[in-house]
Every structure is written in structure tokens, then in C-alpha cells.
Amino acid sequence: MTAVEIRSRAPVSAPSTTPLIAFERVDLVLGGRKILEGIDLTIGQGEFVCVVGPSGCGKTTMLRLIAGLFQPTAGRVSYQGKPIARPRQDIAIVFQDYGKALLPWRTVSGNVALALEAMGVPKSQHGDRISGLLAKVGLAKHADKYPNQLSGGMQQRLQIARCLAQEPAVLLMDEPFGALDAMTRQGLQDEVLDIVAQTGATVFFVTHDLEEAIYLGDRVIGLLPNPGRVAESFPVDLARPRDQLATREEHEFLRLRRVLFDFIKAAEA
Amino acid sequence: MKGARIAWFAGSIAVGALIVVLWQFAADAKLVSPVFLPGPDRAWTALVRGFASGTLEPKLLGTIERMFYGWLLASLVGVALGALIGISAVARAYLAPMLEFLRPLPASAIIPVAIALLGLSEGMVLAVIAFGALWPMLLATIHGFAAVEPRLYEVSRALGLSRWSVIWKIALPSALPDILAGMRLGLTIALILAVVGEMLASRDGLGLWILLSARSFRAPDLFAGVILLGLVGFVSAMILTLIEHRLLRWRATR
Amino acid sequence: MIRSGKWRGLVVPVALVVIAEIAARSTEITSDTLAAPSAIIVAGIKAMGDGTILAATGQTLATALGGLGLGLGIGLVFGILLGIFPIADRLMEFSVEAFRPIPSVALLPIAMLVFGFGYRMEISIVAFGTMWPILILTRSAVAGIEPRLLEVSRVLGLGLFARVTKIVLPAALPRIFVAFRLAAGVALIVAVTVEIAANPLGLGYAIMSAQQSLDPALMFALLVWIGLIGWGLNMLLVWAQSRLFGRAAIVEAAQ
Numbered sequence: 001m002t003a004v005e006i007r008s009r010a011p012v013s014a015p016s017t018t019p020l021i022a023f024e025r026v027d028l029v030l031g032g033r034k035i036l037e038g039i040d041l042t043i044g045q046g047e048f049v050c051v052v053g054p055s056g057c058g059k060t061t062m063l064r065l066i067a068g069l070f071q072p073t074a075g076r077v078s079y080q081g082k083p084i085a086r087p088r089q090d091i092a093i094v095f096q097d098y099g100k101a102l103l104p105w106r107t108v109s110g111n112v113a114l115a116l117e118a119m120g121v122p123k124s125q126h127g128d129r130i131s132g133l134l135a136k137v138g139l140a141k142h143a144d145k146y147p148n149q150l151s152g153g154m155q156q157r158l159q160i161a162r163c164l165a166q167e168p169a170v171l172l173m174d175e176p177f178g179a180l181d182a183m184t185r186q187g188l189q190d191e192v193l194d195i196v197a198q199t200g201a202t203v204f205f206v207t208h209d210l211e212e213a214i215y216l217g218d219r220v221i222g223l224l225p226n227p228g229r230v231a232e233s234f235p236v237d238l239a240r241p242r243d244q245l246a247t248r249e250e251h252e253f254l255r256l257r258r259v260l261f262d263f264i265k266a267a268e269a
Numbered sequence: 270m271k272g273a274r275i276a277w278f279a280g281s282i283a284v285g286a287l288i289v290v291l292w293q294f295a296a297d298a299k300l301v302s303p304v305f306l307p308g309p310d311r312a313w314t315a316l317v318r319g320f321a322s323g324t325l326e327p328k329l330l331g332t333i334e335r336m337f338y339g340w341l342l343a344s345l346v347g348v349a350l351g352a353l354i355g356i357s358a359v360a361r362a363y364l365a366p367m368l369e370f371l372r373p374l375p376a377s378a379i380i381p382v383a384i385a386l387l388g389l390s391e392g393m394v395l396a397v398i399a400f401g402a403l404w405p406m407l408l409a410t411i412h413g414f415a416a417v418e419p420r421l422y423e424v425s426r427a428l429g430l431s432r433w434s435v436i437w438k439i440a441l442p443s444a445l446p447d448i449l450a451g452m453r454l455g456l457t458i459a460l461i462l463a464v465v466g467e468m469l470a471s472r473d474g475l476g477l478w479i480l481l482s483a484r485s486f487r488a489p490d491l492f493a494g495v496i497l498l499g500l501v502g503f504v505s506a507m508i509l510t511l512i513e514h515r516l517l518r519w520r521a522t523r
Numbered sequence: 524m525i526r527s528g529k530w531r532g533l534v535v536p537v538a539l540v541v542i543a544e545i546a547a548r549s550t551e552i553t554s555d556t557l558a559a560p561s562a563i564i565v566a567g568i569k570a571m572g573d574g575t576i577l578a579a580t581g582q583t584l585a586t587a588l589g590g591l592g593l594g595l596g597i598g599l600v601f602g603i604l605l606g607i608f609p610i611a612d613r614l615m616e617f618s619v620e621a622f623r624p625i626p627s628v629a630l631l632p633i634a635m636l637v638f639g640f641g642y643r644m645e646i647s648i649v650a651f652g653t654m655w656p657i658l659i660l661t662r663s664a665v666a667g668i669e670p671r672l673l674e675v676s677r678v679l680g681l682g683l684f685a686r687v688t689k690i691v692l693p694a695a696l697p698r699i700f701v702a703f704r705l706a707a708g709v710a711l712i713v714a715v716t717v718e719i720a721a722n723p724l725g726l727g728y729a730i731m732s733a734q735q736s737l738d739p740a741l742m743f744a745l746l747v748w749i750g751l752i753g754w755g756l757n758m759l760l761v762w763a764q765s766r767l768f769g770r771a772a773i774v775e776a777a778q
Contacts, residue, residue, distance in 0.1 A: 069423060087427045100420040105442045105519045114438065118428040146519040166428065281617035288618055305637050366532025373708050373753030377716035378727070381734035381742055385556040461626045465720045468631075476629075480721075483632030491636070495629050502624030 020045045020202050021066055021170065026075035028061060035061050037227040039075070048196060048203045050217035052210060052260065054268045058228025059206045063172050066204055067093050079170075089119060092163035096175040098155045102147045108134065108158055109143045115165035129165065136195065137161045153184035157191070164195065171196070171203045178208065185209075186244050189216060193242060210260045214253055215242055222263045231267070234259065307489040312496065315489035329497055331474035332463050336501070339398025340459040344452055347403050351410025351448075356440060361415055372408060376401030376458055377465055384469075394466030401462045402455035409451025413444025446520070449513045456509060460502055475501075558740035567744030575729065576748060583714050583725035584752075586642055590649020591710040595703065597650070598657025603687060605658070606665025606695075619658070627652035627713050631721060641724070645717045652713040653706040660702035664695040697768045704760040711753055726752075 019042035026039040036058045043049050051059045064070045065077045068087040076083045079091070095101040102111050112130045121129065134140045137157040147155055156176060163171065173192075177185040189212060196203055207213050213220045220234045238252055247253055289309050295301060296308030307315075319325035354360045380397055387393035417440050425435045467476030479494035540560050547559030558566070570576045605612040605619075627648050638644040668691060676690045692699075718727025726749055733742035 277613040284614045285617040362531045374750040375712040375715040479632045498629040499625035
């Protein structure tokens with residue numbers, strides 16, 4: 001048992017009364033290995049929850065459980081009170097490897113259109129919706145380009161645009177900015193915050209980057225590895241809208257940074 | 270830089286013309302017996318004469334038709350079957366080893382079996398062409414469908430795409446480069462088998478023409494026929510390349 | 524046990540053979556065109572025993588390898604030259620693209636005219652057929668050599684011959700070997716095709732004779748044998764490739 005073992009139990013539940021997403025005593029066993037054990041977590045409507053932890057703690061696995069790509073071995077994962085049996089159209093996933101998640105043979109517009117086609121939106125409405133979405137992520141001028149003509153940051157924005165086309169209530173983001181350089185990453189962080197502020201979506205954000213987690217989140221969940229368990233929930237008491245320079249200099253930000261850093265260090269020990 | 274490319278290509282045509290001139294020289298100087306190597310002038314005369322007298326045209330068309338129909342049939346079956354097998358991991362596990370074993374089998378070895386079953390007929394030739402061209406297309410299609418990026422399957426699950434949509438919008442475009450490569454190989458095989466089939470079954474076409482020309486020592490006619498066959502191969506490959514460029518526009522090099 | 528692992532690949536072929544055997548035995552018709560698997564095996568063993576299959580195999584392999592050697596020589600030399608000298612490559616582009624699409628069997632009557640029937644005719648056609656893939660692939664292998672290595676050869680002041688033998692060939696060798704593997708398959712295919720079409724020697728001729736003498740069991744036995752030879756040759760070369768170049772070359776070259 002490490003020193004950081006389950007310190008506080010109370011704050012893992014959401015501030016608002018009816019949770020949107022709930023993990024109830026979830027276990028997940030894959031290929032004979034216990035990936036997740038006894039996960040209890042609730043996420044409320046409109047919350048921005050960031051998940052951090054050392055490698056192998058199962059944070060991506062939790063994301064995939066909410067996505068409906070995996071099923072729990074024990075316990076249940078529910079959305080609006082009902083178990084998530086399969087992927088839902090109103091829960092969108094942004095993958096880290098954007099290159100592999102986009103269709104290289106379709107243009108930027110075509111890729112966004114895929115989501116609309118899946119939703120059965122009539123073709124006549126595609127044009128307007130796509131231009132609106134591309135404008136939102138700043139890709140309006142690149143509508144006819146192919147993904148391999150775009151930079152990494154632009155490709156990730158394209159993936160985000162496609163997810164937004166689903167008009168999602170929940171955004172699941174799996175280390176979406178991990179493969180990008182620092183400047184692009186910061187720009188995209190602010191864009192995501194803007195989009196979330198506009199749409200009111202609930203976000204489950206997995207990341208390795210502690211500062212990113214604090215910058216973006218309302219709450220940061222820390223997981224312990226082998227097997228993955230929820231250790232602690234750190235509320236982020238910083239004002240919104242966040243600012244790349246000002247927020248990162250605030251006393252609370254620096255305090256949380258230190259706390260999280262210690263957590264990870266102890267967890268990896 | 271487009272000007273430079275055109276200049277180089279013109280240069281290479283000039284080199285080609287040079288080779289023809291050398292060929293003419295070798296023929297005129299009788300470096301090789303004119304029975305074996307007619308000069309380009311005689312080959313050209315035979316070519317023109319052949320078309321003027323109406324002999325060569327039906328033979329040319331005959332070969333092209335055979336090649337095309339056999340290849341078309343093989344394409345349809347190969348892609349359809351390849352898609353079904355390629356998409357299902359179970360089907361692949363049961364069938365892929367056997368199909369891979371059959372890959373190096375010379376397609377022409379099936380000719381005696383085809384003759385046994387269908388006799389020396391037009392149908393036999395067509396069956397051989399279709400069968401021979403089928404394998405590269407089937408194998409390439411299976412590979413293309415099997416190699417679809419798994420992440421895209423997850424994306425389609427997340428988006429809620431129907432099974433048909435997944436095949437049509439995700440798997441097929443992803444497999445298209447492989448399918449086209451297989452079609453290209455199939456076309457080469459179709460031409461070869463058309464020629465061999467014509468030779469064996471005495472069907473009217475360029476293959477038979479060049480065989481008979483050789484037997485009667487009519488070298489200029491023989492060379493004219495070979496040149497035509499080269500042209501058929503060249504043009505059909507070029508058409509396929511153009512189609513490929515159109516369909517795979519997105520593969521522009523960065 | 525059958526359900527998982529490598530055995531699944533055998534289920535379908537074995538089932539097909541069993542079905543063919545049952546079908547052949549239950550219909551009492553003697554056929555001129557088809558044969559039961561058991562009869563095929565018997566005919567195969569017999570032909571093996573009296574040496575006919577082996578003799579024919581020897582002939583086919585001799586011509587295939589002879590033609591392959593010749594095609595390898597020509598293809599390598601020109602492929603390397605065109606790969607090293609882009610100017611030559613660009614100037615030869617038209618001629619290469621003009622000659623390439625000629626199907627090797629189209630040259631069969633010419634070879635027949637010049638050499639008559641026999642080994643030389645077949646070897647020349649196999650050489651033509653194998654020359655092109657080797658030339659094209661060698662050219663791109665050489666052109667794709669890490670430029671840094673060529674800079675090294677310039678800095679060291681190596682002459683053309685030394686450059687080719689010490690830098691170009693070793694660097695391009697893995698991909699050239701893949702081209703060789705491909706060409707070996709082509710050599711076998713072209714050899715058998717020539718034998719089937721015209722040349723009275725080797726396995727192609729044997730299988731045509733079997734069909735003409737209405738001996739379907741022997742015909743199918745030869746068909747299976749040809750398939751085995753092709754498969755065996757390929758396996759041999761894949762093994763050689765992994766011994767010489769290691770697994771990395773196989774993965775990269777599987778494209």
C-alpha cells in the first residue's frame with residue numbers, strides 16, 4: 001500500500017445532484033489481467049473532469065468504458081441512469097492518433113460529413129452544418145483539403161469538428177494533444193474550453209500533462225496503477241474563463257501543480 | 270518545373286527513336302538474318318498492310334475482347350469474394366492459408382484441366398483468363414480489406430454507422446489501393462493467358478496470328494503482331510493508371 | 524483443437540479433398556476429365572517412382588533457373604545503372620515503358636523462329652520475362668538508397684566500380700533480394716507457360732500430354748506437383764531472405 005492510498009473518499013462524487021455518468025464498483029478484466037478495480041465515480045452534467053495517473057493506471061480504459069467500446073466485468077457504467085451497452089451518438093470520442101482516426105480519402109468537409117451521414121441528416125442540410133462546424137474550429141478555409149495536407153494540430157481540430165457534428169452531450173478526449181507541440185497544444189486547449197463553454201458539453205479528458213489537467217478541468221481525478229483504482233479527486237478552484245498566462249500564475253494553480261506532482265511521484269513508486 | 274519534365278520526356282522519345290534507327294541499321298547491314306530480324310520498315314509495312322487488308326483488325330479486337338471480358342469477370346468475382354473474406358477475421362483464418370498456397374501456382378497450368386473440361390473452345394480460353402486473373406485480385410482484395418486501420422472501425426462504432434456503411438464508406442475506400450494494384454496484375458495475366466489460349470485453341474486473335482506467322486517464316490507480320498501486343502499491354506496499363514490517379518487523388522505526396 | 528490456432532487453415536482444403544473423394548467413389552462413372560483424390564495420389568506416386576516427374580521437374584527448373592540467371596544479370600546491370608545515373612534513367616524512360624508491356628509469351632514465336640524448340644528458346648523467353656521486374660525494382664532500390672551513403676562514397680573518392688560493389692549493392696541488397704524472389708516466381712510461371720504453349724519438355728509438356736492421353740489422374744497429380752514446386756521455391760527463398768537479412772527485411776518487403 002503506497003502512502004497515497006485512498007485518502008479522501010467523499011469528493012469523488014459530482015457537485016450536482018443527478019450524475020450524468022456513473023461508475024458503480026466497476027471492475028474490468030482483460031486478457032486475464034485486472035485493469036480496473038472497484039471504480040466508483042460520478043460525473044455531473046456540464047462538468048469538465050480530467051483524469052491523470054502513471055502509465056498502466058487504466059485511464060484510457062475508463063474512457064473506453066464510457067464510450068461503450070468495452071463492457072465492465074463487474075459493476076456498471078451508466079449514462080443518465082441506464083447502463084452503457086454500446087456506443088451512443090451523443091457521446092463523442094476524440095482519439096490521440098488523429099491520423100488514424102480520419103479518413104484519408106475524404107476532404108475536410110467529407111470527414112465531418114461522415115458524422116452527419118451516420119446520424120441520417122438529410123444531404124441538403126450538410127453544407128450549412130459543415131461550414132458552421134469548420135468555422136467553429138477555424139478550418140473554414142481548408143474545407144477542400146485532404147487530411148494529409150494538414151498539420152497535426154489542424155487534423156486534431158478536424159477530428160474535434162467531426163465529433164461536434166454529433167452534437168454530443170459528452171466529449172471523451174483521450175490524450176488528444178499529446179502528439180502536438182506546446183504552442184499548438186495551448187491553442188487547442190483554449191479552443192476546447194471555448195467550445196465547451198458554448199455547448200455546455202460534459203467532458204472526460206485523459207492526459208499525462210498535469211498542468212493541462214489543472215488548466216482545463218473542474219476536477220482532476222488521480223488514478224493508481226496495477227490495478228487501476230481511483231485514489232483521489234482534486235477539485236480545481238480556479239476562475240473561468242481560464243487564461244494561459246494569468247491562470248497558470250495563480251497561487252491555487254501552483255498549489256495543485258505541486259500536489260498532483262507529488263501524487264504522481266508517489267503513485268509511480 | 271513542368272517544362273523540364275516535358276523536355277526530358279522528349280529526350281527519352283529521341284533515345285527511343287535512336288534505338289529504332291539502330292534496329293534499322295542492324296537489319297539493313299544484315300547483322301542478323303532478315304528471316305529473324307526484319308527491319309522496322311518491313312515490320313511497319315506489314316502492320317499497315319495488315320490493317321488495310323482488314324486482317325489485323327478483327328484479330329486485335331478479338332484479343333482485346335477476350336482479355337477484357339475475362340479480366341472483368343475476374344474483377345467482379347475477385348473483389349466481391351475478396352471483400353467478404355477480407356472483412357471477416359474468421360473467414361480469413363480458414364481460407365487465407367489455402368489461398369496463399371495457391372498464389373505461386375502458374376495460372377497457365379490450369380489450361381490442361383480447362384481443356385479437359387471445356388475442350389478447345391472459346392469458353393475454355395475465357396475460363397482460363399478469368400481464372401488466372403482472379404487470384405491476384407482476390408488475394409490483393411483480401412489483403413486490402415484485412416488491413417483496414419482498426420481505429421477507423423472504432424470511429425464507425427462510435428458514430429453508429431450501419432454495417433453496410435462501414436463496408437461501403439470505410440473498408441472499401443481503404444482497400445482501394447490494394448484492389449487497384451491487384452487489378453493491374455490481373456490485367457497483365459489476362460493478356461498473357463489470352464495470347465496463350467489463342468495459340469493453343471486456335472482462336473482468331475493476335476496470339477494465333479504471331480504463331481502462324483512464325484510457322485510460315487513471315488517475320489515482318491510476326492513483328493507487327495508483337496508490336497501490337499505490346500501496344501495493347503501499354504494502353505490498357507495506362508488506362509488503369511489514369512483511373513487509379515483519379516480514384517486515389519488523396520494520395521498526393523506531401 | 525480444430526477451432527483455434529494454425530490448424531484452421533487446413534480445415535477447408537482437407538474437407539474439399541474428402542468431399543471430392545466421396546463424390547468420386549459414389550458415382551461409378553469413369554471419367555476422361557476428372558479423377559478421385561486417391562487415384563491422383565496413386566498416379567503421382569507412380570510417376571514419381573518411374574522418374575518421369577523428376578526428369579520433367581529437372582528440365583523445367585533448369586530452364587527457369589537459366590533464364591532467371593540471364594534475366595538477373597541484365598536486369599541488375601541496367602537497374603543499377605539507371606538507378607545511379609538519373610540522367611540515363613530519364614532518357615531511357617520511354618524505351619523502358621515501351622518494351623515492358625510486351626507479354627513474354629508474345630516473344631514465343633520469335634524465339635521459336637530463331638532457336639526452334641528446346642532449352643534455348645525457353646531460357647530466352649524466361650530471361651525476357653524476369654529481366655523487367657528485376658530492372659524496375661533494382662532501379663528503385665538503388666534510387667532509394669540513403670543519400671548519406673552516396674555522399675560518403677563521394678567524399679572517399681570511390682570510382683564507379685568500387686562505389687557499386689562497396690556501397691550501392693550492399694545497401695540495396697535487401698530490396699534486390701525481394702525482386703529476385705518475385706522474379707523466381709515469374710521464371711517458374713513463364714517456363715511452365717512456354718512448355719504448355721509450345722515447348723515439348725518439362726512439367727508443362729508433361730501435364731499437357733497427360734491431358735491429351737486422357738489420363739486425368741496424372742494430369743491433376745502434375746498440377747498439384749507444380750503447385751508444390753512453386754510453393755516450395757517461394758518458401759525456400761523466404762527462408763533464405765530471413766537468414767540473410769533478418770525479420771525486418773521481410774516486414775518491410777512485404778509491401
